Amino acid sequence: MSQVAGTGDGGDLPPEVLQHAAAMFGLLASTIRLHIVWALAEGEADVGTLAERTGGTLQTISQHLAKLKLAGLVQSRREGRRQVYLVGDPGLVRIVRQMVGSLQHQHAGPGHTRDVGA
Numbered sequence: 828m829s830q831v832a833g834t835g836d837g838g839d840l841p842p843e844v845l846q847h848a849a850a851m852f853g854l855l856a857s858t859i860r861l862h863i864v865w866a867l868a869e870g871e872a873d874v875g876t877l878a879e880r881t882g883g884t885l886q887t888i889s890q891h892l893a894k895l896k897l898a899g900l901v902q903s904r905r906e907g908r909r910q911v912y913l914v915g916d917p918g919l920v921r922i923v924r925q926m927v928g929s930l931q932h933q934h935a936g937p938g939h940t941r942d943v944g945a
Contacts, residue, residue, distance in 0.1 A: 854898050855923070859883055860891050865927060867901065868920040871913040 855861050862881045866872060872880070878888045892912055895901035902915040914920050 851898065851900065854894065854900060857891070859887065860895060861923070861927075863888065863891055863895065864900065864914060864919065864923050867912060867914045868923055871911045873906075873909045873911050877912070 855864065859881060863877055866877055866880045874885055874888050874892065877883070877892070878885050881888065883891075892901060892903075896903060896912075900914065900916070900919060901912050903910050903912045905911075
């Protein structure tokens with residue numbers, strides 16, 4: 828019997844679901860891509876705005892946006908002559924905010940010495 832993710836029933840997930848989730852998290856393992864998604868969680872933005880916010884070049888941001896868009900994590904729409912990007916999945920925004928917020932809280936706490944990913 829298949830279990831539904833997030834129900835707390837302890838059921839196993841199909842390997843395909845785990846592989847897809849790992850691939851999506853893998854895309855967010857890049858600091859610049861995570862920063863882009865974090866910025867887009869605040870609202871729509873064009874490449875120039877994202878480059879300013881993240882400190883990346885227009886070319887670098889465009890390349891990362893293309894990967895995020897291909898994976899379905901980011902969407903775009905035309906606004907006049909500009910291409911505007913947005914996160915289309917509110918669930919992704921919640922996950923990123925929760926993860927980063929939790930890490931900010933841990934980092935701000937007294938005696939924090941742990942490195943994530945080490």
